[in-house]
Amino acid sequence: MxxxxxxxxxxxxxxxxxxxxxxxxxxxxxxxxxxxxxxxxxxxxxxxxxxxxxxxxxxxxxxxxxxxxxxxxxxxxxxxxxxxxxxxxxxxxxxxxxxxxxxxxxxxxxxxxxxxxxxxxxxxxxxxxxxxxxxQTKFLMYDVRNVLKLPSSFSIRIYELLKQYETIGKRKMNVEEIKEMLDIKDKYSLYANLKQRVIIKAQMDLEAFTDIKFTFEEVKRGKSVEEIVFYIFKNADVIDKREGNTEVVIEYQLTEKDVTATQIYNLIKQYKGSSKLTVESWVNTYPVEHIINRINFVKNQINVGKVIKNPMGLLQKMMIESNLFDPIQEEIELQEQNIQKAKQVQESKQNQISKEKQLQQAKEKYEQNKTELMRSLFETNPGLAKDFLLDFKTKRNLPDAPFIIQLAYDHYTTNINGILPESKDEIMYNYNLGGSFSALLTEWFENNFSREMTTLRNDFE
Known part of the structure; x- marks a missing residue:
């Protein structure tokens, strides 16, 4: 230099x-x-x-x-x-x-x-x-020309915070963490103001004057924006315009396997399921303070005698939370929620069983009423049985008789003990056997006695 x-x-x-x-x-x-x-x-x-x-x-x-x-x-x-x-x-x-x-x-x-x-x-x-x-390790190094023309101190800070993660290509930051780093909690209480005056302003400034540019995605919980994912790209338009039309290669130390990841891994390596890769992913995603606070919290809980069966599982859960929470109380609340959910599921199942039982009873009652209606129509119309059988046989003898008629006719039972041939009793006997004949007889009554059959079906529905 x-x-x-x-x-x-x-x-x-x-x-x-x-x-x-x-x-x-x-x-x-x-x-x-x-x-x-x-x-x-x-x-x-x-x-x-x-x-x-x-x-x-x-x-x-x-x-x-x-x-x-x-x-x-x-x-x-x-x-x-x-x-x-x-x-x-x-x-x-x-x-x-x-x-x-x-x-x-x-x-x-x-x-x-x-x-x-x-x-x-x-x-x-x-x-x-x-x-x-x-x-020697964990430092940021960049060409000062990238910040000389930036008109805002916030844009310079955003540039540095993103430049650290250029090789990774993205950085997720909690909105409150951004405010803390920029020391502006008292300045931009509304996210809309922070977005317009800091984030979007930095986005325009970096694209106009620096060797990187970014887009961003808002992560919401409910209606509130809680995190911002920055996607970082090389800004060829600025790099190409610089003297010599070449990019100055800057080597700076922020890799997935660095000193901090090793130090953090040493704190938790005794826990089942811990790995260096897991810690490296934390370091690439969260600030060191965020990670260490959660590890210390879990260690303190264990030291005071709290039983934590799966410390690594708990840490993984705590990492994604923006605020530090009491894992024991969280577990109690989660158990209570699970009990309530189980009760609701059981009640829902019982209600469903009750509804299905009622529906089945209604279907059985409908079939019973339909059978009684058909018998009643046969009794009040003496020639109705012969009319149906004549129509049935005529359709069966057609060269292109539908398959259901063929099937019903071929399976029609006659010569039944105690029942007169070609009588209403013979027809109803075959109807009660179910199958294709039952469906055919129902269709015949619906076509010929549509008012009575429709009234019955409407009552059922």
Missing amino acids: AENPKTKAVKFIRKSNNLVEGRFRFDIWEMRIFVKMLTIIHRDDEDFKRYRIYLKEIISEFELEKNNRSYEELKKGAEKLASREIRIPMLSPKGEAMELFTHIVSGAKSFVDSKQGKYIEVDFHPDMKPYLLQL
């Missing part, structure tokens, strides 16, 4: 991923000072130096207006930066989730009279060393 501002060498920004994930909010002038400071750090520096920043360089690099306002705003930005605080997620030596609360800059010097000097001097706070110096 070149430190001489007069050279045309590409300048890189390097910062740890934990710093990228930190909770802080800069205005755009503070962010410009901070970005400039990062470009001056050399990758081999073992300690911070006092960094002298010439305001005309910032104005030139960020393509700002060359007027007194720009000088005054940059000077104020440096002064505000000196009082700005940041919260950075971290792990203790034992792998416990912690948070560093510190200043970013320990001091800033500027001229009282802007006519006397055109530079400021800034010192990084010593607590920032692990996040900016001698970075």
Whole structure:
């Protein structure tokens, strides 16, 4: 990384991923000072130096207006930066989730009279060393040209948060986590405002000025948007327009198998079903703090004597929840819900059985009434049996007699003990045997006594 501002060498920004994930909010002038400071750090520096920043360089690099306002705003930005605080997620030596609360800059010097000097001097706070110096693993590195033209500090933060995951291609973030990282819980209480003024604004800014662009998908629970899935792509339109028409290859450390995944796996490897692959998927999906908080919660529950039969199953369930919950109470509530569901299912089955029984009884009653109606019609119409049998035989003797008539005729039983041939009793005897003849006789009555049969069927329905 070149430190001489007069050279045309590409300048890189390097910062740890934990710093990228930190909770802080800069205005755009503070962010410009901070970005400039990062470009001056050399990758081999073992300690911070006092960094002298010439305001005309910032104005030139960020393509700002060359007027007194720009000088005054940059000077104020440096002064505000000196009082700005940041919260950075971290792990203790034992792998416990912690948070560093510190200043970013320990001091800033500027001229009282802007006519006397055109530079400021800034010192990084010593607590920032692990996040900016001698970075070997889990760091983000990118071409500073990607943020020089971004007009919003939020767009710069969104760029860095997505640039970390460029090789993975997507990043899922909880809406509340985004607000926390950008320190804007008090600023955008409504999601619609956050979407329009931060997410969509960043989407337009990144596509116009940076080497990546993104689309996003909203994940709802009920009517509320709780998570956003960002899909990250190379922005060839910007890359191709840069000097030399080539992309600068940036290697930064965020892989599926890294130091953090190993540390987290060591915390849970005693649990049945745990695996390095599972932990790596967590690291690729959730912030480290999110993962560690849930692991510590489960461990504490076990330590106080709570019986958790499947810690890994519980952890998997807790990972997808945006808020930390009490697994024991959750289990009790789930059991109660299951009992209520079982009762409802049993009641539903009993109701269904009762309905089916009623329907069967109704069908039997309908068949009984239909049989009685046919007998009654035969009795009140003395020649009806002979009319039916004549019609039956005539249709059977036709060359193209329907198959059902052939089948019914061939299976029609005669010479029944105690029953007169070709009588209504013989017909009803065959009807009660069921099969094709029963269906044929029903159809004949419906055609010839449609009013009576329709009334019976309507009563049944």
